[in-house]
Amino acid sequence: MADYNSDQALAAEYALGVLEGAEKRVFEDRLTREPELRDMYAAWADEFSVMDTDEVVPPDHIKVALDEKIFGPPAPWWHKFRLPSLGLVTAGILLCVFLFAWPSYPDQTSTMRVDTFAMQAELYEDDRLLKVSIERSDPPEGRDHELWIIPDGEAPISLGVVADGQLIIPDEINLAGAILAITVEAKGGSPDGNPTSAPLVAAGFEPV
Amino acid sequence: MADRSEIEDWIARVALSDRAAFDQLYSATSAKLFGVALRVLNDRAQAEEALQETYIRIWQKAGQYKVNGLSPMTWLITVARNIAIDKKRKQKTPTEELPETIEDTQIGPEAAAIAANENERLAVCLAKLPDDQANAVKRAYMEGATYAELASDFGIPLNTMRTWLRRSLIALRECLS
Numbered sequence: 001m002a003d004y005n006s007d008q009a010l011a012a013e014y015a016l017g018v019l020e021g022a023e024k025r026v027f028e029d030r031l032t033r034e035p036e037l038r039d040m041y042a043a044w045a046d047e048f049s050v051m052d053t054d055e056v057v058p059p060d061h062i063k064v065a066l067d068e069k070i071f072g073p074p075a076p077w078w079h080k081f082r083l084p085s086l087g088l089v090t091a092g093i094l095l096c097v098f099l100f101a102w103p104s105y106p107d108q109t110s111t112m113r114v115d116t117f118a119m120q121a122e123l124y125e126d127d128r129l130l131k132v133s134i135e136r137s138d139p140p141e142g143r144d145h146e147l148w149i150i151p152d153g154e155a156p157i158s159l160g161v162v163a164d165g166q167l168i169i170p171d172e173i174n175l176a177g178a179i180l181a182i183t184v185e186a187k188g189g190s191p192d193g194n195p196t197s198a199p200l201v202a203a204g205f206e207p208v
Numbered sequence: 209m210a211d212r213s214e215i216e217d218w219i220a221r222v223a224l225s226d227r228a229a230f231d232q233l234y235s236a237t238s239a240k241l242f243g244v245a246l247r248v249l250n251d252r253a254q255a256e257e258a259l260q261e262t263y264i265r266i267w268q269k270a271g272q273y274k275v276n277g278l279s280p281m282t283w284l285i286t287v288a289r290n291i292a293i294d295k296k297r298k299q300k301t302p303t304e305e306l307p308e309t310i311e312d313t314q315i316g317p318e319a320a321a322i323a324a325n326e327n328e329r330l331a332v333c334l335a336k337l338p339d340d341q342a343n344a345v346k347r348a349y350m351e352g353a354t355y356a357e358l359a360s361d362f363g364i365p366l367n368t369m370r371t372w373l374r375r376s377l378i379a380l381r382e383c384l385s
Contacts, residue, residue, distance in 0.1 A: 012377040016348040017293050018355050031276070042277040047384060048349050049282045050328045054243035058259055063234060066260045070267050071227065 008040055015044035106131065108205035110180050116200070117145055117182055119162065123205055128169045130159070137162055139184055146185040148195060150202075152177030161189045179204045210236040215280040223270035230267060237281070238263070241288040248292035248352045258295050262288045293352035333383035341376040348373070 013019040014027050031038050068074065106122035113119075118135035132147070139145045148156035151174045159167060162182065169175065181202035183195045190196055210218075215236065221229035241262055245255035265287050273283050334342040340362065347353040353361075359369035 008381050009374040009377050012381065013374070016345065016377075017289065017352050018348050018358075018373070020354065035277075038277050042279075042282075045276075045278055045282045045286055047330050049285050050330050051346065051349055052240065052244055052285050054247055055239040056243045056246055057239045058242040058256065062256055062259055063238070066234075066263050069260065069264060070230075 007037055011037060011040035012044045015041055015048055106208055108207050110203050110205045112180065112182060112201045112203045114201045117162075119147075119182070121180060123169075123175070125175060128171065128175070129166060130169055131166050132162070132164060134162055134164050142187055143184050144187055144189060145182050145200070146189045146195070148181045148183065148199075149173060150179050150181055151175075156181060156195050158189065158193055161185075177204075212280060215284070219266075219270050219273050219280055219283075222267060223273070230263075233266070234263060237284055240281075241284060244285055244288045245292045247350055248289060249296055250351075254295060254299075255292070258288070258292045261291050261295075265291065289352070296352055297354070329384055330380075333380050336383055337376055337379060341372065341379075344369075344373050345376060345380065 010019065010023075010027055014024065019027055027037075031041060064074075107125040108123045110121045110123070111119070112121075113135075116136070116138040119137075120133045120135070122131040122133075123129070124131075137145050145162045147159040147162045149159055149169065150156045154174075157173060159169075179202055181195075181199035183190070183197050183199050185196060215233065218229045218233040218236070222233060238259065242255060242259050245258040245262070246252065249255045249258060262284075266284065269287070273280065276283065276286075278286060334345065337345070344358050344362070347358065347361075355366055355370050355373070358373070359366040362369060364372070
């Protein structure tokens with residue numbers, strides 16, 4: 001009985017957290033080998049845990065920082081932009097190609113409109129031609145609006161500082177599911193070819 | 209509150225590096241574990257740090273959950289408590305005096321917390337102990353108080369404190385059984 005009491009008291013002390021130093025290490029070593037002791041400890045820990053009644057919802061930034069520590073930095077912002085119904089869009093494109101298969105009509109258009117910026121883009125898929133019409137571009141003083149194309153699931157590729165006109169999308173850019181985005185950059189465009197901020201506005205293409 | 213089998217399932221999947229399960233486990237249990245860290249550390253910034261360390265440990269050690277035979281929630285609480293207590297004891301400078309007011313400010317809410325659990329066997333059995341003894345048990349658990357701190361608070365030698373607390377614990381076990 002004396003030994004039972006002593007182990008019970010030790011298990012309780014360990015569960016409380018008052019066991020320290022060598023005694024704690026010896027107890028932990030015994031825990032790995034003695035199932036009865038383990039049961040005693042587990043019973044105490046369960047009993048004591050009813051004292052843990054307070055719940056305080058932690059602020060959101062904790063989880064963000066935690067995820068970053070465990071899983072690395074979050075996916076870049078352009079990963080958030082996915083067209084929801086790629087199948088439908090593709091079907092739309094095919095339909096357009098069959099129904100309106102002459103070159104003078106664009107296959108798809110993309111419209112972007114916010115307070116300081118408005119643009120319409122027309123995509124001629126066969127020619128990989130993008131016609132850009134700027135309605136409004138009022139970047140902050142000393143800055144430029146830069147146009148990006150973001151192939152599905154990939155990093156943005158610069159199409160230059162926004163301007164009216166036509167440009168050819170290089171062959172290596174996959175147009176299926178691609179979206180366009182506008183960022184505010186330094187005068188003359190982003191210095192290193194990557195966007196330096198989240199987009200002012202972004203939009204996918206709609207079949208005509 | 210998620211039930212035992214849900215938490216057990218999430219822990220098992222976290223052991224397989226399932227991030228979605230980790231997110232679910234976090235949303236279901238972080239308020240409780242943050243409560244534990246805040247109570248032990250009594251400092252928001254440190255409690256936030258402790259909470260992050262807790263879930264990093266859970267992410268890394270989920271595979272070892274079964275080893276101690278604890279119920280899943282108790283295991284999570286134990287991880288949170290141990291990290292908070294380690295933090296608290298590490299930062300404590302040897303010269304630091306325990307604040308005189310600690311009993312006034314800390315025991316009150318704790319007593320209330322225990323009272324809220326009147327139905328629990330532990331509360332009933334703690335209530336049967338003399339007040340000082342019950343308070344010593346609660347302070348050790350709720351605040352991570354050491355024997356040295358308890359002895360100084362109660363104004364008795366450390367060995368006496370320990371004999372006294374162990375006697376209380378055996379009495380508690382007899383009541384609980």
